[in-house]
Amino acid sequence: MFELPSGAEIQGIIASVQGSVGLFIPEIYLSALFMLLIVVDLVAKGRKNNLLAITTLLGLAGSTIFIYQQHGLPAGEIFFGMYVLDEFALFFKYFFVLSAIVAVVVTMADEQFDREVKSMGEYYALIVAMVIGMIMMASSADLIMIFLSMELVSFTGYILAGYFKRNPRSSEAALKYLVYGAVSSGLMVYGFSLIYGITAQTNIIKISLELAAHGSDSLVMILATLLVLAGFGYKIGAVPFHFWSPDVYEGSPTPVTAYLSVASKAAGFALLMRFFYVAIPHGALPPEDTLGIDWLSLLMILSVASMIYGNVVALWQKNVKRLLAYSSIAHAGYLLLGILVMDQFGTQATLFYLLSYFIMNFGAFYVVILISNKTGSENLDDYRGLGKKMPLAGAALTVFLISLVGLPPTVGFIGKLMIFSALLTKGTLYMWIALIGIMTSVISLYYYMLIPLNMYLRESKSPDEKGMNLALAPQIILAVLMMLTLYFGLFFTPLSDFAKYSSVMFGITLQ
Amino acid sequence: MLSLIVFLPIIAGLVILAVPSSQKQIIRIVSLLAALAQGVLAVLIWRGYDPSLPGITAGAGGSPLGSFQFVEKVPWISLNLGGFGSLNIEYFLGVDGISVTMVILTALVSAIGVLSSWTIQKQVKGYFILYNLLASAMMGCFVALDFFLFYVFWEIMLLPMYFLIGIWGGPNREYAAIKFFLYTLFGSVFMLLVMIGLYFSVTDPATGLHTFSLVAMATQTNFNVAGAIFAPENHLWRQIAFIVLFVGFAIKVPMFPFHTWLPDAHVEAPTPISVILAGVLLKLGTYGMIRINFPLFPEVFHASMYVIGIFGAINIIYGALCALAQKDLKKMVAYSSISHMGYVLLGLSAGNSEGMVGALYQMFNHGTITAMLFLLVGVIYDRAHTRQIDKFGGLASYMPVYAAVVTIAWFASLGLPGLSGFISEAFVFVGAFSSETTRPIAMVSVLGIVFGAAYLLWSLQRMFLGKRNDDAAYDLVTGPDGHEHIHFHDWKGKLDLDGRELAMLVPLVVITIFLGIYPMPVLGMLTSSINKLVQVLSPVVMSQM
Known part of the structure; x- marks a missing residue:
């Protein structure tokens, strides 16, 4: 039934992956840093927490070098259209790495950590994991990739929000974050499935071409947009998807609150911009025409x-x-x-x-x-x-x-x-x-x-x-x-x- | 030169930042030195100012040089905005007749404010840092010729003022401070939108680029961007912009019905801050109208002259009536400010040279006279810890010098001939009567002079003439020499005005009398600018566009 790919095709796939890996170095580096932090934590158990924090700081600072190297690279899709590399993504790579650095600095200043938790353990590793997730959010060009990266950010966010295990407020924050997060990503995936149903594509550029070529039923489209917005709106904390944010912000450890309110929100915006600019309006239209686009009026309502x-x-x-x-x-x-x-x-x-x-x-x-x-x-x-x-x-x-x-x-x-x-x-x-x-x-x-x-x-x-x-x-x-x-x-x-x-x-x- | 006069107080503020907070005297002296240096610079600017150059709009060839004086113009920010060309903001300072008088007034009042601040004992360091920041921002507003720069200075004023009222103010200071802050911010944020809209509607003829330059904006032919929001054919939006700007400035003036923050702010503010507030800050409102509101939208100004006049008349009469009803001396003076700023509005609404010159001159005189009034209120409040008019009586025989200065100030305020207030009010009325539109308004406004005389003379009579009231704020004691003296309960200083108080008041008294007899030093600087302004605002020029 399934035809096995021919040797030449496999060769092509391998070559393409190899080519793509070269454009994926910052993410790979950060993943290595993530694992290194776990190892450092195991080795340095019981010693001063500062070792971990400083390793994280240095590691994150080092990643900017790899991001900087990407400036000269041509913009384009990698990994078969799963992922893109462009100036827009680069901006957010810097943004997230910097905010993680600041988050670590802020954490080091917070004495509440000394009181509430015995060891910093996986805290810093989770911060780095969240950076990876957010970078991927800002660079995803495919519905599946969008979902995966968003979940990576969300999961690390849940754990970080509840990092003060013995503090009921912190646990409450984590639980609320989780429940709202689960519902909204469920809705978002439903929206994605509708879009896939209309266009039979998952790559957002192909979706836009498909929409431009064949048009779509406006009712289905507005429903899909609304559902997708539920997911994005949750990340950016916009009304009416904001219900989690006051409790989570109040209950979480303050550095996490700062991190979520800046970086996670920015990641949501990166995704929102890329998704709506690229996928839905099928090419930038003059402003008179865009006014009628449904998602624009939805965003307007959200904003106001x-x-x-x-x-x-x-x-x-x-x-x-x-x-x-x-x-x-x-x-x-x-x-x-x-x-x-x-x-x-x-x-x-x-x-x-x-x-x-x-x-x-x-x-x-x-x-x-x-x-x-x-x-x-x-x-x-x-x-x-x-x-x-x-x-x-x-x-x-x-x-x-x-x-x-x-x-x-x-x-x-x-x-x-x-x-x-x-x-x-x-x-x-x-x-x-x-x-x-x-x-x-x-x-x-x-x-x-x-x-x-x-x-x-x-x-x-x-x-x-x-x-x-x-x-x-x-x-x-x-x-x-x-x-x-x-x-x-x-x-x-x-x-x-x-x-x-x-x-x-x-x-x-x-x- | 202008940069120096603007930033001197901020430099003093930075110096103070380095002084330990226990060294109160050093902090005061540094501030005073900065204020005096500002005064010296103001005198230099005054001496170096050439009154024949009109200002207001650009000179020949669209260059501000040759029209404005002491011009400093450097590119500050240039942003590339892709499809929209670039965002160009200039650090652009300069003075013409309208602003040079205000610069002198600001330097004068700031210096007097520093002297008056000598009695502040609480958190002296923080006080003077904020005070200097405020002084810089005020000065900056008067000399900025780039709308963006003007806006930055305008907003920087708010925060120090908030804290100066909020920390060093009276019992109800929290309310007064936030009310002031919210009111003025409400007015100014809309100004921000108009500012952005103007930027996209105007090009600088010299460069062909969009500009924030107020000088370029004052020439209607520069509104040449097709389809822009404030393009000449866009009447509705131009009217809206005019109203929005006008309200923003009217809040600062303060014009009825936006005046309610002023009595609260004055009553709670410490004396020096009241002096600054009444002496300089209120003028920023009318200055903004003259510099920005009217020349940028002359046709709307022309259509709304009588409305402005009516509001001016309401201010005059309503302010005077409110002042008549006050029991608190400071509140009375605050309402008298509202009344007197009404004359400025009335003069502006006349739209002719006489009215405009009168308005500008009234701004200057109100600055000096009201500063005096608030200082005098402060003097008695320091001694008696109350400002209730009925707690005094018969002060004249015990504090003769004080009574004499009060009499001069009060009479100057009500417009007695021979004192400066008379001349400016006379000009305002000459202007208002000679304009067809404002003549009926002027007739009604004359009533304000009567009410003004009423509350001023009445308070003078109640406080200084007659005998000590039974529930007065001071005791009568018979001294060893057999004469009767009065004694304030916990006042250790000199009963009558002391040296510092005289140092603040005497210059103002001298200026008031001198400018009442010989107003030409100020009027001379104003006339050519005002004539130019009237020309810019006249419908003949507009129809030629």
């Missing part, structure tokens, strides 16, 4: 709902991590605005916003960790009077929060500026949605400023003025992050040029 819901609900939060969780829902909305524009400038703006979000959000979570090290609390009320006790941390947090609001001279302002500029290049088409974005950012000022309000304007409940000085290393890291936030708010050309360079996606030419 996220901005409004995230910013409004955050007003009532009493826990800083939870507050930042709602803020991250709102930021998913702003990021979606850039995707809506569907041109090169829009992509550039989205990527820039991701970079700015990287700096300011990690910064904010880092301060939250440092404060919780000293006070043991993440409640807004316990932030009272901290501005005087921890001047640097207070100033840095204020800068990060101002950046999250989007006020100059911070990188967050430039991010918003780029997004809104991209929207306004379409004339009055997206004016109303830009207005919503602007209005909600005014609302966001109120809750972000609650934190400086407590830190500076209110007196501490416990009048003891005992020293809360930070160690030197965290001080330096904070100062660097703060300076970056301000520096890129004034001289943002390098970031923006990098974002522009990276807005090239294989298989589609954006105007």
